Amino acid sequence: xxxxARTVDINEDVTKALRKFRFQRRSQxxxxxxxxxxxxxxxxxxxxxxxxxxIADLVEELPQNSPRYVVLSYELKHRDGxxxxxxxxxxxxxxxxxxxxxxxxxxxxxxxxRVAEANKTIEVRDVEEGLTKQIVDDKLLS
Numbered sequence: 001x002x003x004x005a006r007t008v009d010i011n012e013d014v015t016k017a018l019r020k021f022r023f024q025r026r027s028q029x030x031x032x033x034x035x036x037x038x039x040x041x042x043x044x045x046x047x048x049x050x051x052x053x054x055i056a057d058l059v060e061e062l063p064q065n066s067p068r069y070v071v072l073s074y075e076l077k078h079r080d081g082x083x084x085x086x087x088x089x090x091x092x093x094x095x096x097x098x099x100x101x102x103x104x105x106x107x108x109x110x111x112x113x114r115v116a117e118a119n120k121t122i123e124v125r126d127v128e129e130g131l132t133k134q135i136v137d138d139k140l141l142s
Contacts, residue, residue, distance in 0.1 A: 008108035009043040010115055017046045018071060018116055026073055026085045032058055035069040035112070037104050044069075044112070055133045064127050067105035068092040071116050076140050086140060089118035094127045 014035060021033045029052035036047040047068060050058065062068055070090035077083055089112075093105055113121060122139055124130035 007042065008037055008104055008111075009041075010108075010111060011043050011045075014044045014046060015115060017049075021049070021071060021073070022087060022117065024073070026075070028052075028075060030054065030058070030075055031073045033071050034062070035071070036066070037101065037108065039101060039104065042104070044108070055131060055136060059127070059131050062092050062127070063094075065094055065096045065098070067094065067097050067101055069105075069109075069112050069116070071118060072136075074136055074140065076137070079141070086120070087116070087118040088136060088140065089113060089116050089121045090131065091121060091123045092127075092131075093123065093125055095125045096127075 017033060021031070024031070032050045032053060034047040034049070035044050037043070038045050048061065050061065053061075058070070058072070062070070070092055072088045072090055073085050074088050075083060076086055091109060093102060097105075120139055122131070122136065
């Protein structure tokens with residue numbers, strides 16, 4: 001019987017939190033759930049949850065030197081006037097992060113993408129200019 005070895009475990013608490021987050025009904029604003037890797041336990045844990053947060057405020061809240069996975073429910077205004085709330089995975093991986101954490105983070109990304117079921121993924125390495133409302137709009141409307 002073949003099994004896939006994982007470097008980092010996505011525990012049931014994270015899976016449940018993501019499922020709950022994904023199915024919440026939103027009528028306005030952005031919401032985010034931030035997941036980090038516990039290096040000693042080699043498992044993912046929920047770091048923070050935000051409701052009605054701007055992209056600029058989210059960037060302020062994220063660590064400058066440590067990677068995170070952020071699942072963002074984004075209020076998207078379409079060109080035809082409709083509003084939708086797609087899920088976006090932000091792979092927050094500042095270039096100044098510790099090499100060990102970056103390696104763990106990169107090795108677990110594909111598994112996390114599968115569990116998160118986000119519509120799009122945005123990579124952020126430059127924390128100063130890497131994530132803005134314009135970048136998210138451009139990625140989702142393209």
